[in-house]
Amino acid sequence: MPLATETMVLNMGPHHPSTHGVLRFILRTDGELIHMCRPDIGYLHRGLEKIAEQVPYAHFMPYTDRLDYLAAMNCNLGYAITIERAAEIEVPPRAEYIRVLVAELNRIISHLISVGTFAMDMGAVTPFTHTLREREWVNDLFEELCGARLTYNYIRFGGVAFDLPEGFLDRLSRFLDYFEPRLEQYNRFISKNKIFKERLVGVAVISPEEALDYRLVGPNLRASGIDWDLRRDEPYSVYGDLAFDVPVGVSEIGELGDCYSRYWIRILEMEQSVRILRQCMEKMPEGPYWNRSKKKLKVEPGEFYVRTEAPRGELGFYLISKGGIKPHRLKIMTGSFSAMSIVEKVGSGLMVADLVALIASLDVVAPEVDR
Amino acid sequence: MKLFDHIKAYFLNIYEAVATISMGMWITFKTAFFERKVTLQYPSHDIIEGKPKDASITTQGNLNPPFEALLGASQQNYKGPLNTQLPERYRGLLGYDEPSCISCLLCALNCPIDVIRVKGVKIEGRKGKAPTTFRIDYSKCMFCGLCVEVCPTDAVFFTRQFEGATFDYRTLIREFISPELSLERMQLAEEAKKHAEKEKKKREDKETPEVGD
Numbered sequence: 001m002p003l004a005t006e007t008m009v010l011n012m013g014p015h016h017p018s019t020h021g022v023l024r025f026i027l028r029t030d031g032e033l034i035h036m037c038r039p040d041i042g043y044l045h046r047g048l049e050k051i052a053e054q055v056p057y058a059h060f061m062p063y064t065d066r067l068d069y070l071a072a073m074n075c076n077l078g079y080a081i082t083i084e085r086a087a088e089i090e091v092p093p094r095a096e097y098i099r100v101l102v103a104e105l106n107r108i109i110s111h112l113i114s115v116g117t118f119a120m121d122m123g124a125v126t127p128f129t130h131t132l133r134e135r136e137w138v139n140d141l142f143e144e145l146c147g148a149r150l151t152y153n154y155i156r157f158g159g160v161a162f163d164l165p166e167g168f169l170d171r172l173s174r175f176l177d178y179f180e181p182r183l184e185q186y187n188r189f190i191s192k193n194k195i196f197k198e199r200l201v202g203v204a205v206i207s208p209e210e211a212l213d214y215r216l217v218g219p220n221l222r223a224s225g226i227d228w229d230l231r232r233d234e235p236y237s238v239y240g241d242l243a244f245d246v247p248v249g250v251s252e253i254g255e256l257g258d259c260y261s262r263y264w265i266r267i268l269e270m271e272q273s274v275r276i277l278r279q280c281m282e283k284m285p286e287g288p289y290w291n292r293s294k295k296k297l298k299v300e301p302g303e304f305y306v307r308t309e310a311p312r313g314e315l316g317f318y319l320i321s322k323g324g325i326k327p328h329r330l331k332i333m334t335g336s337f338s339a340m341s342i343v344e345k346v347g348s349g350l351m352v353a354d355l356v357a358l359i360a361s362l363d364v365v366a367p368e369v370d371r
Numbered sequence: 372m373k374l375f376d377h378i379k380a381y382f383l384n385i386y387e388a389v390a391t392i393s394m395g396m397w398i399t400f401k402t403a404f405f406e407r408k409v410t411l412q413y414p415s416h417d418i419i420e421g422k423p424k425d426a427s428i429t430t431q432g433n434l435n436p437p438f439e440a441l442l443g444a445s446q447q448n449y450k451g452p453l454n455t456q457l458p459e460r461y462r463g464l465l466g467y468d469e470p471s472c473i474s475c476l477l478c479a480l481n482c483p484i485d486v487i488r489v490k491g492v493k494i495e496g497r498k499g500k501a502p503t504t505f506r507i508d509y510s511k512c513m514f515c516g517l518c519v520e521v522c523p524t525d526a527v528f529f530t531r532q533f534e535g536a537t538f539d540y541r542t543l544i545r546e547f548i549s550p551e552l553s554l555e556r557m558q559l560a561e562e563a564k565k566h567a568e569k570e571k572k573k574r575e576d577k578e579t580p581e582v583g584d
Binding site: 058059060063065126130133143145146147148151153161162165188189190192193194 | 516
């Protein structure tokens with residue numbers, strides 16, 4: 001006679017080391033098996049969209065740092081491009097190259113955190129210390145550039161706040177020379193590790209159709225085999241002049257769209273970012289870095305939508321202006337938020353330990369989910 | 372034949388696991404023992420010697436020591452990849468230079484969260500207005516640098532101080548102008564105003580001829 005079993009409701013989070021911030025998952029479990037998994041978000045809601053309606057356009061720039069604090073430069077860039085298109089502000093070429101340079105540098109360190117915490121969630125603590133070591137170097141470069149290590153507030157409407165300091169490009173190239181072999185070392189260190197692979201291959205597979213249906217963006221979408229990158233397909237800034245490949249997930253190791261391919265895409269993207277950085281350094285033009293206007297910024301009435309490719313995927317700013325110095329409404333679309341929506345679909349049927357792998361592989365950052 | 376393949380796969384699997392794990396272990400070992408250390412026991416230890424430094428700069432004693440004192444004299448010996456010096460553009464706690472301030476209110480207007488509060492009065496012998504209140508609420512400041520960027524006289528600037536932890540948040544609200552100075556300036560301005568009014572009245576009295584009844 002089989003024993004009668006009941007399902008149990010289990011709270012994972014809000015304070016859980018593997019949820020990368022304050023996220024809560026309500027699980028209905030049968031032993032180790034998850035029957036239902038529902039993310040409960042909103043613990044880090046700060047009302048950024050409402051704040052945007054109450055401060056002038058330029059004052060919202062420091063708040064975009066807090067949107068996704070691991071990729072503050074990319075958030076700055078997305079917001080700056082939105083307002084520039086709305087107010088028709090010209091950007092000097094040097095500023096454009098500096099912007100791409102800092103955005104790609106920030107993409108590298110964001111992916112480093114992603115890869116490091118992914119390995120840590122899977123039980124390998126040492127890779128995290130290795131990735132943080134590289135990140136510190138870039139943080140030092142950013143500190144030299146704009147004075148801050150995390151919340152940069154560096155990009156302005158019509159350019160960037162500071163020119164590159166003297167010798168910055170030399171120090172950057174020294175970092176890249178150091179970083180490329182390190183990237184290869186990560187592969188030997190963790191990517192090719194048999195236990196790591198066995199743990200992730202075939203876990204939480206997201207098919208291309210599912211990825212599109214749930215609006216996965218960025219690396220998560222590409223890991224499912226959809227070839228879509230805004231930097232190449234809708235080039236903004238100077239991405240059109242730069243040569244780079246868009247890594248797309250293949251079923252070379254494991255299955256298409258599993259946790260391992262989402263991990264592997266990020267390693268490949270870092271390689272491409274290094275390539276973009278080298279081109280930026282080569283092509284860096286001389287000239288002014290900030291087309292600064294003395295007038296108070298006003299935006300004509302209208303609706304504008306600009307999307308850029310941030311490390312966590314498409315970052316969209318939807319601006320409704322009714323004239324004046326403040327936006328009527330600013331809606332922010334983030335990659336982490338849409339990644340959360342698929343957790344319920346893919347999470348049910350997994351083991352509890354595999355859910356940790358799924359969340360880590362989606363690379364969600366809690367403040368970006370809640371805004 | 373099929374059995375042989377199974378056996379081969381079995382042992383290949385074991386070989387692969389052992390090989391990749393020992394590869395990872397070797398990298399950990401190499402990094403731990405043969406590579407340069409990049410971490411620093413802040414703020415209590417010396418970078419090179421790894422021993423506790425002078426106790427006066429740790430918890431008790433001076434709460435806001437200069438950054439150079441924290442790193443110690445041996446910072447020149449540090450050859451790691453990280454910066455031991457604060458860069459030129461470092462955004463530390465906000466500083467204020469009273470003599471050059473003209474109370475133009477630009478810093479206060481450009482602050483997204485009303486960290487700075489300025490009031491000023493017009494007095495003799497000073498360009499612009501003389502500030503009577505200049506208050507910075509460090510507990511709110513998010514170091515965005517918008518105020519420093521717009522200041523026309525560089526009266527607001529970033530210091531290189533970054534240690535502002537206290538036990539009471541009220542100590543983070545800092546008045547840069549003492550109440551005595553503020554009062555003195557207010558009185559001066561009041562007197563000047565009265566004086567100007569008198570002058571104006573006199574002039575008006577002179578200009579308009581008195582009408583007798």
